[in-house]
Amino acid sequence: MAGGKGEEKGMSDLADKRIADFEPFKKPKRNKYALVCATLASMTSILLGYDIGVMSGASLYIKKQMKLSDLKVGLLNGCLSIYCLLGSAAAGRTSDWIGRRYTIVVAGAIFFAGALLMGCSSNYPFLMIGRFVAGIGVGYALMIAPVYTAEVSPASTRGFLTSFPEIFINVGILLGYVSNYGFSKLPLNLGWRFMLGIGAIPSVFLAFVVLAMPESPRWLVMQGRLGAAKLVLDKTSDSKEESELRLSDIKDAAGIPQDCNDDVVPVQRANRSHGEGVWKDLFIRPSPAVRRILIAGIGIHFFQQSSGIDAVVLYSPRIFQKAGINSVNLRLLATVAVGFVKTMFILVATFFLDRVGRRPLLLSSVGGMIFSLAALGTALTIIDHFHHQEWAVVLSLLMVLSYVAFFSIGMGPITWVYSSEIFPLRLRAQGCSIAVAVNRVVSGVISITFLSLSDAITTGGAFYLFAAIALVAWVFFYTFLPETRGRTLEQMDGLFGDFSWRESLHKKSSNNCTKQEADSNGKSNSDGQIQLGSTGSANG
CATH class of the missing domain: 1.20.1250.20 (MFS general substrate transporter like domains)
Structure with missing residues (x-):
């Protein structure tokens, strides 16, 4: 029973996080x-x-x-x-x-x-x-x-x-x-x-x-200077949680493992950051x-x-x-x-x-x-x-x-x-x-x-x-141009990747709740799909 309650609480916390992602338009105190x-x-x-x-x-x-x-x-x-x-x-x-x-x-x-x-x-x-x-x-x-x-x-x-x-x-x-x-x-x-x-x-x-x-x-992360990047993110984010989420997203975009928390990432990884390719x-x-x-x-x-x-x-x-x-x-x-x-x-x-x-x-x-x-x-x-x-x-x-x-x-x-x-x-x-x-x-x-x-x-x-x-x-x-309001910069690739956003606008809106439940396992590609559905609802 206790395990069930713990699992239920975990699901609730995750749902709260998802809901927070769905409601970026609530105006926090301006940074x-x-x-x-x-x-x-x-x-x-x-x-x-x-x-x-x-x-x-x-x-x-x-x-x-x-x-x-x-x-x-x-x-x-x-x-x-x-x-x-x-x-x-x-x-x-x-x-x-x-x-x-x-x-x-x-x-x-x-x-x-x-x-x-x-x-x-x-x-x-x-x-x-x-x-x-x-x-x-x-x-x-x-x-x-x-x-x-x-x-x-x-x-x-x-x-x-x-x-x-x-x-x-x-x-x-x-x-x-x-x-x-x-x-x-x-x-x-x-x-x-x-x-x-x-x-x-x-x-x-x-x-x-x-x-x-x-x-x-983001430039600091591309140079492998994670500690310096975190200090800037802490100052420019609306909350500590957002700072951590932004750093996580930037790491993903830069190809840096999430468990890498060193102040300086190995040089061979940082060398990718000078525009090659x-x-x-x-x-x-x-x-x-x-x-x-x-x-x-x-x-x-x-x-x-x-x-x-x-x-x-x-x-x-x-x-x-x-x-x-x-x-x-x-x-x-x-x-x-x-x-x-x-x-x-x-x-x-x-x-x-x-x-x-x-x-x-x-x-x-x-x-x-x-x-x-x-x-x-x-x-x-x-x-x-x-x-x-x-x-x-x-x-x-x-x-x-x-x-x-x-x-x-x-x-x-x-x-x-x-x-x-x-x-x-x-x-x-x-x-x-x-x-x-x-x-x-x-x-x-x-x-x-x-x-x-x-x-x-x-x-x-x-x-x-x-x-x-x-x-x-x-x-x-x-x-041709979808709405980008409320997205993090790292979510744009998913938004433009699903270019059927206009045709599926109302379908995604109606199935929004179902998608939240289906994606609650935290798969890495779920955020872009769920938020796209949320956008469809907002735009529709």
Whole structure:
């Protein structure tokens, strides 16, 4: 009888643990240490945001002083996104080799040099060299900020914390717009130099910020430094039990036996952690789950940029000019409004990522973007054909603000959140670097070609094209991206491995209780299946 009671108690404890796994959405007290770590790491994203924002205004004055063609202006604005490819590709290997934390220092140092070169440029070629150096630094920052943040965040607030890089991109854009307006009163040959050169200041701050940050616990485990990883996990988890569970999951993902509790794992095991074989696992012989993860990660980054956000942010003064706002000061002031709205709505989004989930926010966001782009295209087309129409000017301004607002509540932050959490541990750094590379290529193409595209099919026609791309994006997201809210990073492989999640959604929901009982023996592959059923219930 006593044995029966003991067995019953054990089953009850196990059931309690399973129920805890099923209910990750109950908000625990927010981990302040993880919050600080995520904030400090995400500040590297200011580098990209500032450059995007400041170039929208600085390029007007550079064009005037250097007498540049629209093609050269497009290259000046868009080349940094192309140069980011080298930085993001190198950052994947660098972060696997020297760690996530010191990769942030590398990002800041490179951008510092690039900002100084741009501010001191005497001609167009010199300016392009500065853009090249700054682009490498931005590429490093774009890749490392979401990866580090995802790896230190507990599952309960990972969506909230991994949206921080997008927040700081928007803060950087707003600072760039304000810098444009503030320095626009200076003489022509000085104003744009101050606009660009002052961007070196945030990168200096980052060098000191990194001293207060711990290393990523997942990177430490990959190096075999289990003791150091456990200390970080204890500080960044919501409870002692969660810390132990996260360490156990990371060991499994790294191929380290659970009974290995030494502070340093044998060297031959740790040698696997410097990125060897990653490209084969991603491209040559990927598992079905990894293939789907790669498509999802690349797809969400592709559609984020191809739906036209950089065209709006970089060329908003020109868009407002096309809409009929002729004063340069008023156009720059309107761009400040764009930056303000974009920043405010990204702050709103962060508080819903872990409450509402990724899919509902993403689909709602893209739906609003489709409407805003179509309406903006219509307003600009009317202005082209019937010249100055006050209501169309107002509609154009409102639709630009509406577009960036809808982008910021979903597409903007979720792209970085989603791609940073779905890749398996061993493939995460380089998988994210590939996704960021796609992001930057598409951004560069849009930035470079927008002016030529507008001349070819009109500005209104360009926004109709972006609306059509956003519609395709909505269909892709609806059919291909499962909900990841509440999962640990180590459970993503199982989620994407069962790609019939949409077809079997209701069946898994109805059989949920049966599966809990059947899997109570604790088999290693049971958690992914049970939690997938739980997700189906939540999404359905």
